[in-house]
Structure formats: C-alpha cells, structure tokens
Amino acid sequence: MQDTFVDDILTGADTPEAALVQQSQLIALCNQGQFQLRKWASNSPVILQAVSKDERSMSSDVLFDDELEAGLKILGMQWNPKLDHFSYTFQCPNASTTKRSILSDLARIFDPLGFLSPVTFLAKHMMQLLWTSGIGWDDPIPEQVHTMWQRYQGEIQCIQNLKIPRRLTTEGETQYELHVFSDSSEKGYAAAVYLRCDSGNRVYCNLVTAKSKVSPLKRVTIPRLELCGAVLAAQLLHYVYELLKQLLSINAMHAWTDSTTTLAWIQSSPHRWATFIANRTSQIQSLTPPSLWRYVPTSENPVDCAYRGLYPTELLKHPMWWNGPAFLVQDHNTWPLCSATAVTDLEARPTVLVTTRTNTIFDRLFCRFSSLQKIIRIIAYCKRVFANIKPDRIDPSTTELSNALEVIILAVQSQAFGDELTQLRDPTHKGVSKLRGLNPFVDNRGILRVGGRLVHADLPCEQKHPSLLPRTHRFTHLLIDDTHRQHKHPGATTLQSIIQQQYWIVASRQVIKSRLRHCIACYRTRPRGVQPVMGNLPKFRLQQIKPFTAVGVDYAGPIMLKPSTTRSTVPCQAYICLFVCMATKALHLELASDLSTETFLMAFSRFISRRGPIQQIHSDCGTNFVGASKLFETVDQFTQSAEHQEKCRSFLTARNISWHFNPPSTPHFPR
Numbered sequence: 001m002q003d004t005f006v007d008d009i010l011t012g013a014d015t016p017e018a019a020l021v022q023q024s025q026l027i028a029l030c031n032q033g034q035f036q037l038r039k040w041a042s043n044s045p046v047i048l049q050a051v052s053k054d055e056r057s058m059s060s061d062v063l064f065d066d067e068l069e070a071g072l073k074i075l076g077m078q079w080n081p082k083l084d085h086f087s088y089t090f091q092c093p094n095a096s097t098t099k100r101s102i103l104s105d106l107a108r109i110f111d112p113l114g115f116l117s118p119v120t121f122l123a124k125h126m127m128q129l130l131w132t133s134g135i136g137w138d139d140p141i142p143e144q145v146h147t148m149w150q151r152y153q154g155e156i157q158c159i160q161n162l163k164i165p166r167r168l169t170t171e172g173e174t175q176y177e178l179h180v181f182s183d184s185s186e187k188g189y190a191a192a193v194y195l196r197c198d199s200g201n202r203v204y205c206n207l208v209t210a211k212s213k214v215s216p217l218k219r220v221t222i223p224r225l226e227l228c229g230a231v232l233a234a235q236l237l238h239y240v241y242e243l244l245k246q247l248l249s250i251n252a253m254h255a256w257t258d259s260t261t262t263l264a265w266i267q268s269s270p271h272r273w274a275t276f277i278a279n280r281t282s283q284i285q286s287l288t289p290p291s292l293w294r295y296v297p298t299s300e301n302p303v304d305c306a307y308r309g310l311y312p313t314e315l316l317k318h319p320m321w322w323n324g325p326a327f328l329v330q331d332h333n334t335w336p337l338c339s340a341t342a343v344t345d346l347e348a349r350p351t352v353l354v355t356t357r358t359n360t361i362f363d364r365l366f367c368r369f370s371s372l373q374k375i376i377r378i379i380a381y382c383k384r385v386f387a388n389i390k391p392d393r394i395d396p397s398t399t400e401l402s403n404a405l406e407v408i409i410l411a412v413q414s415q416a417f418g419d420e421l422t423q424l425r426d427p428t429h430k431g432v433s434k435l436r437g438l439n440p441f442v443d444n445r446g447i448l449r450v451g452g453r454l455v456h457a458d459l460p461c462e463q464k465h466p467s468l469l470p471r472t473h474r475f476t477h478l479l480i481d482d483t484h485r486q487h488k489h490p491g492a493t494t495l496q497s498i499i500q501q502q503y504w505i506v507a508s509r510q511v512i513k514s515r516l517r518h519c520i521a522c523y524r525t526r527p528r529g530v531q532p533v534m535g536n537l538p539k540f541r542l543q544q545i546k547p548f549t550a551v552g553v554d555y556a557g558p559i560m561l562k563p564s565t566t567r568s569t570v571p572c573q574a575y576i577c578l579f580v581c582m583a584t585k586a587l588h589l590e591l592a593s594d595l596s597t598e599t600f601l602m603a604f605s606r607f608i609s610r611r612g613p614i615q616q617i618h619s620d621c622g623t624n625f626v627g628a629s630k631l632f633e634t635v636d637q638f639t640q641s642a643e644h645q646e647k648c649r650s651f652l653t654a655r656n657i658s659w660h661f662n663p664p665s666t667p668h669f670p671r
Contacts, residue, residue: 009037010074014171016046023050041072043081077110079166086164088116090156097146099130100137105153114210115164117190118321121212122309123152125187128214155312162316168206169248174199178208178241178253179328181296182233183303184222188214189229190306193240194324203329207322208240212306223346224276226259229307230266231280233257234287255288256296264344266293274347296336300325362411366474372482379404406445408475409467413448416470421448438504440468450504466504471511479503480515489522540582540616550582550616553604555595577603579611582618597647 003011009026013019019042030037039057042048048056057072072079078087091108094101106123109116129145141149169176177196183189190212197204211232215225233255241250257263267290270278284290298304302320310318320326327335365375380396383404391397396404414421420433424442433440439451449465457464469476483499484490490498492513505511516522540550557575575595579588588611590603608614 008074016044019044019047020050023047041079041081043084077112083163084166086115086166088159088162090159097141097149098138099127099135099141102127102130102141102149105156109159113208114192114212115162115207116159116315117192117210117212117306118308118310118315118318119156119159119312121188121190121214121306122148122311124212124214125309126152128217132217151311158312158316164322165206168195168197168208170197170199170204172199175251176244176248178237178244178250179205179256179324180233180237180254181256181301181303181324182226182229183258183298183301183307184215184225184229185307186215186222186225187309188212188307189225189232190303191229191233191236192303192306192321193233193236194302194328195244196324196328205324205328207324209236210303210306211236223259223261226257226262227265227277227280229303230255230257230259230262230293231284234284238287253288253292254294255292256294256301258296258298258301260295261344261346263293263295265347266290272348274349277347278349294336296325300327300336360411360415362408363474366478370478370481372475372478375478376401376404376408379407383407406447409469410446412469412473412475413467416473417448417468424448435468435506438468441465462502466500466502469503469505471506471508476505476511477515480505480512481519484516484519489519492516538582543583545583546612547584547586548579548581548588548611549614550618551588551614552580552582552618554578554580554619555592577607579607582616597641597643601647 003009011022013022027037036055038055040048040051040055041057072081078089079085080087088109088111094105102123106120106127109120109123111117111120126145126148130141133142133145135141140146175198177198179194179196180191181194182191190210192210193208194205195208197206213228213232220228237253237255241253244250265273265277265281266284268281270282270285272278273281302324305315305318305321315321323329365378369375369378377396380400380403383400384391384396417435420435420440421442423433424440440448441451443449443465448468450468452465454464469479480495480499484495487495487498492509495516496508496512499505499508499512555575556578558573559576560571561574562569562571572593575592577590577592577600579590580586581588588607590607592599592603
C-alpha cells in the first residue's frame with residue numbers, strides 16, 4: 001500500500017525475475033476484484049512483454065531505439081525509462097510581471113521531493129517581499145524584485161535540462177547511511193537528506209529529499225531559526241527512515257548542523273530552556289536521538305544554497321547540492337569534529353527556587369490573636385504545663401510573664417535573624433551581616449541585643465542594650481500596638497522613644513508610623529485642616545492696563561548709610577520705599593532718609609516723575625509691624641499717624657490718585 005497513490009502503483013524490484021513475480025501477483029490480486037491494470041511502464045522490456053500491447057503505456061521498442069523519445073509523467077514528474085532518470089517540464093511563464101502572475105508561475109513548478117528547493121525558495125522569497133511591500137495583485141512590482149524575477153524567468157527553462165538518476169542504491173552487499181543537513185539565515189531555513197552507499201570499493205552519495213521554508217514575518221533570532229531548521233531536518237530524517245527501513249538495511253544515521261548553539265540545546269534537557277526552545281528540542285529528541293547530531297562547518301554544508309536561493313543555471317552547476325559534501329565519500333575518520341563541547345546559556349529558563357516555612361506555635365498564636373498580653377499569658381501557661389509546676393495562684397506572676405516574653409523574643413529572633421546569630425556564635429564563619437552597623441551581640445540568655453557606647457552608663461541593661469526586633473514581623477506589630485494603647489495613644493516620636501527603652505526595631509520610625517495609621521482612636525481624633533476658599537482677584541489684576549497705573553507701597557529697612565567716605569563719618573539710618581505694580585509685579589525702589597511724611601512725598605514724586613501718573617495706590621495700615629523689633633516701631637507710628645495720612649490724602653487728591661488702605665491683619669490682600 002505504500003507504493004500506491006490513488007489509482008497509480010509505483011514499485012520495483014532488484015532483478016527482472018523478482019519484478020515478474022510481483023507483476024503476476026499484483027495482476028492476480030486485482031483480478032479478484034475485477035480490476036484490470038493498464039498503462040504498464042518499465043525500464044525492463046521483460047516486464048512490458050509480459051502484458052499485451054493494449055495494456056502498455058509505452059512500447060518496448062523505445063528501450064532499444066535511440067531515435068524514439070521515451071518519457072512518462074509520474075505524479076507530476078517526467079520519467080525516462082530508457083535512461084532511468086527524472087526530469088522536469090515547465091510551461092512558458094506569463095509575459096506580465098505582477099504579483100498575480102508571479103504566484104501563478106510559482107505554482108506551476110511541482111517538486112514533491114524538493115530537488116528544486118534552492119530554486120523554489122528564491123521564488124518564495126520574492127513572493128514574501130511582494131507581500132511585505134503591500135502592493136496589489138495587479139500593481140507594478142518594486143524594481144529590486146522585478147530585476148530578480150526577470151533573471152528568474154529567463155533561466156527557468158534550464159530546468160528541463162536537469163537529469164536526476166532514479167536509482168539511489170547499488171548492487172551487491174552495501175552499507176547504507178542516512179545523513180541530514182540543516183541550516184538557516186534571516187531569509188529562511190532548509191534541510192536535505194542524503195543516502196550514503198558504501199559498497200566496499202566505492203562510496204556513493206545522492207540526494208533523497210529536501211525541503212525549505214521562508215522565515216516568518218515576525219522577526220526571529222538566528223539561533224531560533226537554526227533550531228527550526230533542525231526540527232525540519234529531524235522530521236525529514238524520520239520520514240525517510242520509516243519509508244526505507246522496509247526496503248533497505250540502514251546501518252547508521254547522522255544529523256548535521258553548523259550551529260553550536262543548536263547542538264547545545266538539542267543535547268540538553270528541554271526543561272532548561274524557554275518555552276519556544278523547549279518545545280522544539282523535545283520534538284527533535286522524540287524524532288531523533290541527541291547522539292545523532294554533529295557539527296559541520298558552514299563551508300561544507302550542502303543546504304547553504306537552499307536557504308539562500310539559487311537561480312536555475314546556478315543549481316545545474318552545484319555538485320554539493322546533488323551529492324553532498326566531499327567528506328561523505330571519505331572515511332569516517334576524516335569527518336569534521338566539533339572543537340569543544342557545545343555549551344550555551346542563551347534562552348535558558350530562569351531557575352526559581354521556592355522555599356516553604358513550617359509554621360510554629362508562635363506563628364499560629366500571632367495570626368490567631370491580636371492582643372500581645374494574651375499571647376504572653378498563653379505562653380506562660382504552656383511553660384507551667386511543660387515544667388509541671390503547681391503554682392499557688394492561677395494567674396501567672398510577673399516573673400512568669402517576663403520569662404514568657406523572653407521565649408517569644410528568642411523565637412522571633414531565631415526566625416528573623418538566623419544568619420546573624422550563626423555568624424555571632426561561630427567566630428570562624430565568614431560573611432557580612434546587614435546588622436553590623438548596630439554592633440550586635442548575644443547575651444547570656446541567648447537574646448540578640450544592640451551594642452553601642454553606653455556600657456558604663458548608669459542605666460538598666462535593657463536600656464543600654466535593647467533587644468533587636470525585625471520590622472516586618474507580626475510580633476513587632478503587636479508590640480507597637482500594645483505599647484501605643486498602654487501609653488494612651490502617643491505620637492510617633494514619643495512612642496518610638498518609649499519602645500527604644502527596651503527594644504530596637506530595625507527602621508522603627510517607618511513601621512511605627514505605618515501602624516499608627518491603623519489606630520481607629522487616633523484617626524477619629526486627628527484634626528483636619530480647613531482650606532479656606534480663595535477670594536476673587538482684584539479687578540486691576542485682570543485688566544490690561546499701563547504698568548504702575550495701580551501700585552502698592554511699603555517700606556523696607558532700616559539700612560545703614562555713610563554720608564561720606566571719610567573715617568570720622570557717622571553712619572545714619574535710611575529706608576527703602578518699595579512701589580510694586582499690581583498688574584505686572586514690576587518693582588520700583590526709592591531711597592528715603594527718614595520716615596517723615598515729607599520724605600515719603602518726595603520719594604513718591606520721584607516715582608511718579610519716573611513712571612508716569614497713577615490712578616490707585618494700596619498700602620497696609622501698619623499693623624503688620626506691631627510686636628516687631630524697636631527698629632520698626634517708628635515705621636508703625638509713621639504709617640498710622642493722622643498727620644501722615646492727611647498730607648498724603650491732600651497730595652493725592654491734587655493729582656487725582658485714590659489711596660486704599662488694607663484692613664488690619666490681612667496679608668492676603670494685594671500690596
């Protein structure tokens with residue numbers, strides 16, 4: 001059944017006698033079902049003479065007369081029985097050059113065994129370029145593809161001159177080996193299978209089948225494409241071996257690739273690699289043993305032309321494609337060897353270690369109860385039971401509660417600071433502790449405490465060397481909450497100072513603040529600031545007016561001035577009168593020798609002379625100077641005096657200027 005394709009039977013034998021036996025058996029089998037076999041063809045005249053002329057598809061005279069043409073079409077390929085070789089026929093290509101015509105010409109090449117893979121790959125690559133360019137079916141193609149296709153069309157007729165021998169085996173006792181090669185590039189990847197025949201006197205090597213594929217449009221790295229080529233090679237080798245193992249005795253198989261990365265992937269366990277690599281390496285290992293794969297230099301890889309593409313004339317003159325590399329016909333000792341064991345970390349799957357911790361009795365107590373005092377009492381009762389003590393009273397004593405708290409602290413420290421305790425107890429242990437800045441030590445009871453410089457201080461030992469606690473442990477959170485409630489909800493700073501009298505929590509300020517945010521009582525009593533609603537901006541702040549049309553005035557100082565540069569000159573006080581434009585925030589400064597009204601009016605006159613007439617002026621009532629130093633008492637008296645305000649008012653009325661005084665204690669008013 002493997003030699004049957006629909007209603008065609010393609011088979012053969014080593015000798016004419018064996019072929020006659022198969023012919024008679026086949027005819028008898030079909031006659032039982034009333035099927036008459038017709039269109040007999042063979043390269044042996046004995047087979048043709050065994051049937052009538054009506055049942056032949058060729059005359060037996062063709063095998064003897066050189067002037068008669070012998071050619072049969074077998075599954076799309078031409079077979080010449082007289083010369084016993086395959087050939088190809090090709091119709092004239094289309095005259096137009098569009099994406100539609102190129103695809104039509106490409107579909108006319110029927111190559112089931114992949115002998116023309118270099119040629120068909122070139123056409124498929126050009127078709128992929130047309131797809132990526134986005135042109136229509138009947139649009140003109142790009143110039144680069146057009147040049148390549150013109151040469152391809154001009155040489156495609158050369159395929160008809162190609163003669164491929166049908167027979168791959170030799171007579172006599174022969175050892176057969178299957179060799180598959182794979183390679184890839186950015187364009188695509190390909191694989192080819194060769195049959196090596198060693199008759200003892202001579203070695204033959206012929207192409208059996210080949211296949212090529214273009215790279216996907218999604219960009220893939222070269223090592224991944226090399227692995228895809230290896231997958232294709234493994235599939236071809238497995239397929240050919242399953243077909244030939246019933247006909248030939250295959251002594252050995254070899255798989256070749258020029259990628260050391262691919263070899264490392266194939267020869268390792270798939271679980272080490274990423275999903276893309278693991279899926280394909282497992283597929284390769286299921287089809288072929290990893291020991292079959294070997295390294296071949298790129299220059300001796302016959303598949304190098306298949307994934308790059310060849311024009312028809314180049315394929316006719318490419319012996320490595322048809323017969324494999326030269327080393328295959330040589331002794332095994334001359335075959336290429338990999339210089340070193342293939343090792344790579346490319347596409348390695350990251351190793352994730354999952355550790356689990358067994359919950360102790362303390363962990364269960366911390367999760368079950370939210371009161372630290374209750375947990376301490378439970379531990380005190382447990383110590384009574386374990387020590388078989390019969391106390392005078394039921395409630396635990398202060399000593400028992402203190403011992404229970406120490407037991408809890410020891411358990412928490414051994415769980416959180418296990419590495420640090422090991423380093424402190426073993427002086428020969430080498431390592432850097434994250435707590436070395438605290439100068440920790442272990443006391444005589446086994447508790448890890450903070451060092452420091454207060455050894456000679458007249459303080460209790462717990463305050464000089466507080467116990468060290470982790471910041472993220474449940475016990476630390478319970479301790480903070482319990483201390484916070486016992487001391488009537490103090491603030492973070494106060495609570496920190498209280499806790500540090502006995503315990504040193506790593507990064508205590510952050511963890512204390514985070515725990516205080518969960519306190520409901522503190523949240524309810526925490527005052528909330530009220531943001532007042534801002535008033536509307538004054539009219540002159542929103543109009544496009546001339547600069548210094550509306551100004552604000554105020555004094556700055558005092559400053560010390562020297563009337564002359566001589567040594568005996570006594571410095572005197574002076575002030576700066578500031579005029580601020582309400583529209584542009586421009587600033588004008590005038591010097592005032594004192595705080596008299598006349599001096600201010602002269603400074604104001606100089607300001608108007610320089611900046612032009614103004615319409616509005618704003619100032620405060622001087623209450624912002626109340627309570628200031630003695631230097632500002634004169635300024636306060638000057639700005640609030642009735643005489644100063646009356647003189648300024650008469651001066652401004654003569655110049656058509658309105659003066660506005662801000663209400664007291666209104667720093668948000670414009671000035």
